[in-house]
Amino acid sequence: MDGNEMNIQPTRNKPESRDAQGTIDPITLEVIRYGLISTTNQIDANIKRTAFSPYIYEYNDFAVGMTDIDGRLVAQCTGGMPPFVADSVGTAVRDGLKIYGLDRLHYGDVVVCNHAAVQGQHLNNTVMYTPIAEHADGSGRLIGFFAINVHWIDIGGTMNNSHDIFMEGLQLRSVKMWSKGEPIEEVYRIIENNSRLPTELMGDIQAQLAGCFLGRDLIANLVEKYGTATFERAIEIILDQAEAAARQHIRNLPDGEYVHETWLDNDGVGDTPIPIKVKVIIKDDEITVDYTGIAEQAKGSINSGYHGGGLTTARVAFRYLVAPDEPANEGLFRPLKLILPMGKIVSADPTAPMANYPMPFPTIIDAVIKALEKALPERVTGGHFATHSGFRLFGRRANGRPFNGHDSGHGGWGACYNHDGAGPFRTMAHGDTRLIPIELQERLVPFRVESIALRPDSGGAGKFRGGLGFEKRYRILEDCQLQTNLDRTNHPAWGVLGGKEARPGNVLVIDEKTGTKTQKNKAHGEPIAAGSIVILETGGGGGYGPPAERDVALVQRDLDEGYITAEGAKKDYGVTVDDKGRVTRGA
């Protein structure tokens, strides 16, 4: 461990004179601000249109951003995956600046970086960036970088559990793919020959490259239109205004220290609970997230680096709670401080296995939210089911052709101060990620879905009830293997402010011949015989406020709609249900 993550902080490349205070017309400022976000959104649309892999156009597993010449995040596209908002692109740019120095980075260079010591996430997440010059023709000095982070579909590495990062594929630490406008064919050859899916990968890289160049030119057009001095002054003001907005929100919150502790079931390899203890300190106009109490680096591949794990989860929680409507930039996160010793699961050594790095993220983000239940009663929500619930059936068909069916669990989200929890959705580490239609799955994978249904009583009770998980039953038609990754069964989604906890999820395999049921929440290639039934149940979300305060009409509605059972109504809400299904509270 060389502590590299800690050193990747912005250094100032910009001469002081260019930072001079100056006034700028507020309307020009707004037009530039809009132009920056609009450019990143245009490139976002362009990548979705031209990318090959479904990670990009269906999972939105990418982010588009622009940094200034110091690698500070200035603007980022508004969509994308939550774990990317935390400035994944700026981190990579700053490593490149450290390695090359600004004098060795030129217009027409393209640099890629997926290194564990830099981004600290699984190696698929690869940032590509190119310098922006003052003029669209490349003349003038450099004024920033246009950067795109894309999940590369395959970069080699083991398909099973890894023991260290070196088993997970090709690492590229700030490597130039283009130099002064010319591609470096050797680097292309290295990448192409270290992937199981070279066609798709090279297609995605082409889309990423085209996006970088187009973004660079669009930003340069903006700079030309308003002049470099005005543009750079506008950036300073945009960052300062985002910071001021965040500080103003925080100043309205009550000062104090807030703590929550929970546990993951295990790291996927061992069977020891993984402690997730977070402390949040609100003081004046700053928030400090203290991860000192979080688990040490794990053997299983659920680790992430300081930047890619610790800072990322803190920033995602910050954005959820404090500033959901502010565009992400470096200024927004200035009032957020992090206390995080090295060597934790979210500040792991760069050699640690990280293939499954986001696994703890939903729980950590949710724990920060839970800690603040008394401080932000109208922002927080009950816990969500908070597990990726990965579910994969793979094997070979009778005719020898391989199949590989990825599915995933979607669970309930927590209730909030004015409505019941929603869902089923994917986790807080996901965004606009859509489940795969059954009509398509049945064509591709040898199973038949017998039912998919909401799970009554799975949401935590409360004044507002948590969202429901679902139950999906698969009839397996050919022998295959099962891989699952479902956690949070021992400590399911909690309630907030008196709300009750939800039911956890579960994977059950029912053998057709013997009828025996076995739980398989963390299966690693478990053989499943044709004819068996596999049941994927997902957890619900936690409730908000005491169940006794729930409007009896809502209990009646939930019973009528089948969101709760009569038994659940009695047990969770202390109501009586007569033989006609009428709910009454009290004697």
Added chain:
Amino acid sequence: MSYAVAVDIGGTFTDLVGYDRETRRVVYTKSATTYGNFVDGILDCFVKADLTPEQAQYLNHGTTLVINSFIQRRGAKAALVTTEGFRDILEIARANRPDPFDLHYQRDPPLIPRSLRFEVPERVDTFGEVLAPLDLDALDRLAEQLRAQKVEAVAIFFINSFANSAHETQAAERLREKLPGVYITCSTDLTREWYEFERTSTVAANAYVGPQVNTYIRRLEDDMKSRGFDGTLFMMGSNGGLLSVDRTCRQPVGLVESGPIGGCIGAGAYAEELGFKNVVAFDMGGTTAKCALVEDGRFNVESIYYAGGYVHGFPIKSPVIDIVEVGSGGGSVAWLDSQNRLHVGPRSAGSTPGPVCYGRGGTEATVTDANLVLGRLNADRFLGGELKLDTAGAERAIRKLAEPLGYSGEEGMLRLADGILSLATVTMAGAIRQVSVEHGLDPRDFMLFSYGGGGPLHGAALARELSVPTVVIPPAPGNFSAVGMLLADARIDLSKTFTGILTQDAIGPVQDAFEALEAEAAASLRKEFGAREIMFERHAEMRYLGQRHNIKVPVGSGGDLATIRKAFERDYKRRYGHSDSENPAELQALHLSAFARQQRPDLSGLPLISKSGAAPASRHVYFKEKGGFVDAAVYERSALPPGFAAAGPALIEEYGSTTLVGPFDRFEIGPLYEIRIHCDAQ
């Protein structure tokens, strides 16, 4: 009986355009929309236009009834009948959160609540093999229950029915028999493409609005007939074509974008007639601006639409013109946030209270207020003088925003007003860039076709922002949606899931499938429109083997393997920048569009022409690029003949809208009386 009449019922106004094929007389009117019975508003228009219903041979009608019913949740008590095990598909949806940082995000509730979603035993596999027959006894018991619950409509969806619709058809027949008077609809009558959630959502939506649309259309027909109307009523479909009354009653979801598409059709017709290859149709109204691309006179039709928006709404699998909407209109409010950052929209003052200058109680400055204080609108002649505008009030509201930003005095107020328009322009330009980029096109290769109440005023500034050289303003831009409805063809779109590798062996089945779709569409057009000449367009959704992303490729009729392959590679290259001649291509779905050209008016007969020849007046108009107010010529549009040309700055006024020509622009009147503005051409 020589008039073709189009009626567009909007939220505030009902617009009517009538065209007499014999005398080439054209009439335009507007009347307040009459909630309760929309027919009253239509009849008011007839009276104002000095027309009688007997004179109308065709009545083309667009309505926002369907979309309003979804958004305001005013539809029928509908039930869903589905395969055992699948009633929650409608509620689980695709389990995505389109707004990733909204911790309190929730989707709008499903149109059919869980307690009205019922299951019956039946099962078909993904290839259409029947695994379990439809349990008719269970269905009969269910029918009793539906009757007892006084359900008004029933949606039928069975899993995998896209591959075999027999059970749905059988269930629909049985339920129609058992439940007379109840509206029954099944998913495969609406779409034959796969994906269970989208299909369930579509049929649920159809059931939800079915009874209401049937009542509305039948009543409209009866009321119009009782007033002497003896022509044919056609509805405007979201696909940009006319739909027969019978089809509309079966497929009311086909009307979901019935309102705003008129303008797109009109833009397509003008572009074709004038020989413009590529056009962006841009419609700016009171609350939003909408844009669509028209290439070679054809607009792009998407096969999915999100009612209530992608973020909170639900999908409908139905062909809809690809329209992008952005929250910038005349009523868009300008406001400052906690950091004194200026924003414009997306909130709108609407028509009540409306902009401050309407004097109806609005207090927040809007885009229209900014236009007024900059001299771009005539305070005394707004809507032909029907509404007198309050300039002093608009100035006060804008000053309230200007002062915290350090803009003081008269000069500062004007700078801020100009800033409001700049921000509205960049927002609208962003929407146009987005729709172009998504299709791999460059807006600079297009012409901006600008209409709606605000389009003519903002078109030139928008074009400059986009580096588009030419803006075209059609005649009667404020009524253009209704004009477009007069120009529509009859149109039917059919599609089906069709999977297979593109090889010589696939060509036969592909041709057979297209021929079957064509036969079906042609039979419908003949029956519903008495069509004789029918045109077809075939498209296939394709991709390289192993990919997940389809592109829609035109495949001409009788296309052989080489032609289809060539079309695929050409379009693939346009989209991705490269293509691969080795890699096999896969088919995913077939789309057929069938058109029957209706007898439509001659475009050159549509403008209102006055012979007054009034001399141009002039007015002070603010232009930032000129450093303040300059004299701009003011023309009466109806007095400008084809061939007339002049330099800006200029204002061209007509009922319902004003065209602004910038100080460095030139304009001319084209052969169809359209205004053509050449930006920065001086």
